[in-house]
Amino acid sequence: MKVLTSVFLAGAAIAVSTGASAGTMEDVAGKGFIQCGVSQGLPGFSNPDESGNWTGIDVDLCRAVAAAVLGDASKVKFSPLSAKERFTALQSGEIDILSRNTTWTLVRDTALGLNFAGVNYYDGQGFMVRSDLGIKSALELDGASACVNIGTTTELNLSDYFRTNNMKLNPVVFEKADEVVAAYDAGRCDVYTTDQSGLAAQRQKLKDPGAHMLLPEIISKEPLGPVVRHGDDKWLDVVKWTLYAMIEAEELGVTSANVDKMKGSDNPGIRRLLGVEGDGGKNLGVSGDWAYNIVKQVGNYGESFDRYVGPKTPLALERGLNALWSDGGLQYAMPVR
Amino acid sequence: MSEQSQDYTTGQHPDLPAPITSTGVIGWARINLFATIPNTILTVLAVLLLLWLIPPVIDWAFISADWSGQTRDDCTREGACWVFIKVWFRQLMYGRYPVDEIWRINLAYIIAVAAGILLFVPGLRGKPWIGLFLLAGFPIIAFYLFVGGSFGLPDVETPLWGGLFLTLVISGVGIVASLPIGIVLALGRRSKMPVVRSLCITFIELWRGVPLITVLFMASVMFPLFLPEGMNFDKLIRALLGVMFFSSAYMAEVVRGGLQALPKGQYEAAQALGLSYWKMMGLVILPQALKLVIPGIVNTFIGLFKDTVLVLIIGLFDFLGMVQLAGTNPDWLGFAIEGYVFAAFGFWIFCFGMSRYSQHLEKKLHTGH
Numbered sequence: 001m002k003v004l005t006s007v008f009l010a011g012a013a014i015a016v017s018t019g020a021s022a023g024t025m026e027d028v029a030g031k032g033f034i035q036c037g038v039s040q041g042l043p044g045f046s047n048p049d050e051s052g053n054w055t056g057i058d059v060d061l062c063r064a065v066a067a068a069v070l071g072d073a074s075k076v077k078f079s080p081l082s083a084k085e086r087f088t089a090l091q092s093g094e095i096d097i098l099s100r101n102t103t104w105t106l107v108r109d110t111a112l113g114l115n116f117a118g119v120n121y122y123d124g125q126g127f128m129v130r131s132d133l134g135i136k137s138a139l140e141l142d143g144a145s146a147c148v149n150i151g152t153t154t155e156l157n158l159s160d161y162f163r164t165n166n167m168k169l170n171p172v173v174f175e176k177a178d179e180v181v182a183a184y185d186a187g188r189c190d191v192y193t194t195d196q197s198g199l200a201a202q203r204q205k206l207k208d209p210g211a212h213m214l215l216p217e218i219i220s221k222e223p224l225g226p227v228v229r230h231g232d233d234k235w236l237d238v239v240k241w242t243l244y245a246m247i248e249a250e251e252l253g254v255t256s257a258n259v260d261k262m263k264g265s266d267n268p269g270i271r272r273l274l275g276v277e278g279d280g281g282k283n284l285g286v287s288g289d290w291a292y293n294i295v296k297q298v299g300n301y302g303e304s305f306d307r308y309v310g311p312k313t314p315l316a317l318e319r320g321l322n323a324l325w326s327d328g329g330l331q332y333a334m335p336v337r
Numbered sequence: 338m339s340e341q342s343q344d345y346t347t348g349q350h351p352d353l354p355a356p357i358t359s360t361g362v363i364g365w366a367r368i369n370l371f372a373t374i375p376n377t378i379l380t381v382l383a384v385l386l387l388l389w390l391i392p393p394v395i396d397w398a399f400i401s402a403d404w405s406g407q408t409r410d411d412c413t414r415e416g417a418c419w420v421f422i423k424v425w426f427r428q429l430m431y432g433r434y435p436v437d438e439i440w441r442i443n444l445a446y447i448i449a450v451a452a453g454i455l456l457f458v459p460g461l462r463g464k465p466w467i468g469l470f471l472l473a474g475f476p477i478i479a480f481y482l483f484v485g486g487s488f489g490l491p492d493v494e495t496p497l498w499g500g501l502f503l504t505l506v507i508s509g510v511g512i513v514a515s516l517p518i519g520i521v522l523a524l525g526r527r528s529k530m531p532v533v534r535s536l537c538i539t540f541i542e543l544w545r546g547v548p549l550i551t552v553l554f555m556a557s558v559m560f561p562l563f564l565p566e567g568m569n570f571d572k573l574i575r576a577l578l579g580v581m582f583f584s585s586a587y588m589a590e591v592v593r594g595g596l597q598a599l600p601k602g603q604y605e606a607a608q609a610l611g612l613s614y615w616k617m618m619g620l621v622i623l624p625q626a627l628k629l630v631i632p633g634i635v636n637t638f639i640g641l642f643k644d645t646v647l648v649l650i651i652g653l654f655d656f657l658g659m660v661q662l663a664g665t666n667p668d669w670l671g672f673a674i675e676g677y678v679f680a681a682f683g684f685w686i687f688c689f690g691m692s693r694y695s696q697h698l699e700k701k702l703h704t705g706h
Contacts, residue, residue: 040649040652040654040658040661040662041661041662041664041665042665043665043666043667043670044667047662047665047666047667048428048433048662048663048666049666050424050425050428050666052427052428052432052433077494077496078496079496079652080496080652080654080662081652082649082650082651082652084554084558084650085554085557085558085651085652088558088559088561088562089561091562092561092562092564093561094561094572178673201665201667201670202670204667204670204671205670205671205673206671207414308667309667313667314667314668314670315667
């Protein structure tokens, strides 16, 4: 494994050393579209709809970048990538952005030659139980049996959590996610644990999804965000501020429906964001109405969230950590000024 | 014994029908199903097993199944929900190929099927030309139809290709390319020229020595790292090349088996007639050798057809990949079983078809020696 890792890192290093190109901004402007790496289907994050278009919050981020840079959110081409090939695809220049539920870690940020442009979804390991058990908190799970995937960080996090809280754990382990869900559905364990977004998706596979509930506790950190190549600061800035603009728009109450009206607003924050005042766009190297295009064509962060993973979708995820900082969440955009 | 032979008069006797217990359904069942006590027990158990298995399956797949509707709410979930397949059918068949351009795929299918049917018409002249067209002309037509960008057809990029269409493209290219390359490699491996021989051996052993999944993975992940920045081969072409080389290495060994099975006398007879190497191979050796290894060749084809699902690992969505992808839509979570059953049925049709065709070929080419 060590050899494999070093070979991989060496490969990555080669890619990094050859990767000092003219700059993604110029490339994108030249070819007229953005090549965006997405997952091979993760419900609500990047999955196709019935007519074959990619949808989801990861997809929306790429569309927003296209709106900011090219003025047209539809100028994106998507490359579905497996977990193993995603970083190579970015390093080799096959894609411009990797927006594929990728966890921000130290190794990836440094040794792999990547840069994370922010966090568009704070995920974390959660618990699902049957509603009729009457459990309201994970701290009441002493002695419970838990269905979990074998050999994953999920399993380790679970035993850590139970040990630090002095609770007794009966793990019931399986190899495949579908087996875990089936076992939980058949009543072989009291609680099912995996990442929260995954829990929401797997819940739809249960016989009676309504009879189950997610517990509020999150026991691990999985910050997921868009990734770009290391050493291309201009492009990093664009992707980073695209995400911030979506969050800032929500904070200022600018939506795709009212953005035209908001252009005439007296609020200096809104005027700066939409390019009526100041030259934020020029400094970024994009047109002055970059954020207007994002909100108009894609929507603000909250709209995107509600459209694909929010309470009204089959996934029914609460905002939780992904609420705005002003609502007690972690989504906090740096000031656009 | 002696008493019997006294009653028995010599001479002609009429043929009596076989006793009822050894003819018809009863006789067949007695011989095949209830011949001995263990045999009888096994038969009873097998019948019970089938009675236990089949009714629920039929109930699930047909009686309680939901056939009409547009959304998941139209499914009662008591049986299979074929609405899922119905809604996603176009994508399962063609991937994300633009709707307005799908006629191009269908046209290619029609050409291929029409030429294939002509091959079956008995007594039709010019069959070799049709075969040649299918192997050499059709791929070129199909290429221009699928890729577009010329003859006024809009360009369709390969990332949009998918579903059963992509499965057929990958396996079709693998099948059409692997046989000629495999034959050349097999001849090269038995060549007396040391350089040719060692080149062929190296090629075959190299590709045969690594799993297909590694080949695909190398083609998709490592290969781009060695190219200069900005230079990118199409991912599908990389995968196709990998599949082609891989299957031709296997094919080479199958063909070599046939070459070795021919008695040495055939080679010597051909040489004694003064035939050149290529004439000897083309007229005497290969027609016999290939006929011998039809089951092996078709076996490789079927294996290749099923191996194409591995392209999922490099982000291409073949038939099975598309089924899985459709199941990740939040509105359609939890219909994996229907999808897999449908995919299994689709694969079975093609593999069974290939197998029947090979049996037909074997019978037709059987010259009774």
